[in-house]
Amino acid sequence: MTLLMPTCAEVVGLLTEYEEGALGPLGWLGLKLHLSLCPPCRAFLDSFERTPDLLRKLWPEPPAPAAERALGGALAALRQGRIPRGPVHHPEDEAWSALEPGGDPFKALLLRVHLGHCDSCRSQHPAGEAIPATGPSGGDALGLLRPHLPPEDHWRWTRRGLGGAHVAQLLRDPATGATLNLARMPGGMSMPLHGHGGSELSLVLSGTLQDGPAHLGPGDWLACGAGQQHGPTAGPGAECWALLRIEGGIRFAGWRRILGAVG
Structure with missing residues (x-):
């Protein structure tokens, strides 16, 4: 100058x-x-x-209150020279109804894990529902979650067509056909391009994940609609573990479509 x-x-x-x-x-x-x-x-x-x-x-419609709060908090932190900590991708307002009596149990579990990571959401929702966050490694991330999951010998792991990732189906809801799944991706690995017959909810437990423009860390929540295709990539270095609620199974694009729906 x-x-x-x-x-x-x-x-x-x-x-x-x-x-x-x-x-x-x-x-x-x-x-x-x-x-x-x-x-x-x-x-x-x-x-x-x-x-x-x-x-x-x-985007002619005004942003949702949760998005306004997240943006306001991030901008305030940046103005003060602080780096925002904790989740930056939060559940949609309508998702919280799963915590009410009779709500979707798999979605409720993801919400409870998010609450364990997110101070701002705990201030607005029942803190007693939170499953506390633990250390950064995959094993630690599962530590306090295990009591809420079936025994490990009942987990059904799938590797077929996943390019190095592992997905274990933990539970299936007979009423909706939705499944609760645990995904484990090596650092730097990309999931093959795929979509779902229904919606997919992802909650990162440990490591980082790049899904389109969204960079996800522990506690971050991401919703993908039916038919939306994506191929998330785990961050370099540490493994990425995520809890998933999936409707309609995993449906690959390209030559992998001959494998049919997985999960």
């Missing part, structure tokens, strides 16, 4: 303050001077100003 005029890199950092009218007189003058001499930065500012309108057209 010169005495008055910022560099291109510095302009990017000043645009939010500029749009909010928070720049001081020297900063405003320096930014205006730079923009008058720099066509690429003028083009960047134009796209920056058009982004909110484009987002409003894509």
Whole structure:
């Protein structure tokens, strides 16, 4: 940066303050001077100003309260120089009804594990329902969860077509056909592209998982709708363990479709 005029890199950092009218007189003058001499930065500012309108057209409905709370907390932490800790992907508002009497037992179990990781959700939902979070390794992640699962010798592991991942079916709900599953993925491994006959709920127990644009860590919740295809990848290094509620089994894309529905 010169005495008055910022560099291109510095302009990017000043645009939010500029749009909010928070720049001081020297900063405003320096930014205006730079923009008058720099066509690429003028083009960047134009796209920056058009982004909110484009987002409003894509999502005309207001965001859900849970999304607003999560975003507000993350922005506050960033402004204060803190890195947000704990889950950043939370259950949808309607999912919490599973904790009520007669609710879906598999979904309720995932919610209870999420509550064990998430301070903000415990402040809004029954903390007594939480299954406390444990250490970062897969074995530790299962420690306090085991009493809520059938004995390990009843788990039915599937490896067929999973490219190195293991999925154990733990329970099946005869009323809905949904299954409760435990997935174990080696670090850096990608699950083959697949979809489901119904919805899939994922709750990460340990390690990290990249599923499309979502980067998931312990306690994070992700819902995939029927027919939606994805191929999540475990983060490098440690194994990723996840608890899954699956409807309609796993249905592979490509040549693996000859295997039929798995689980």
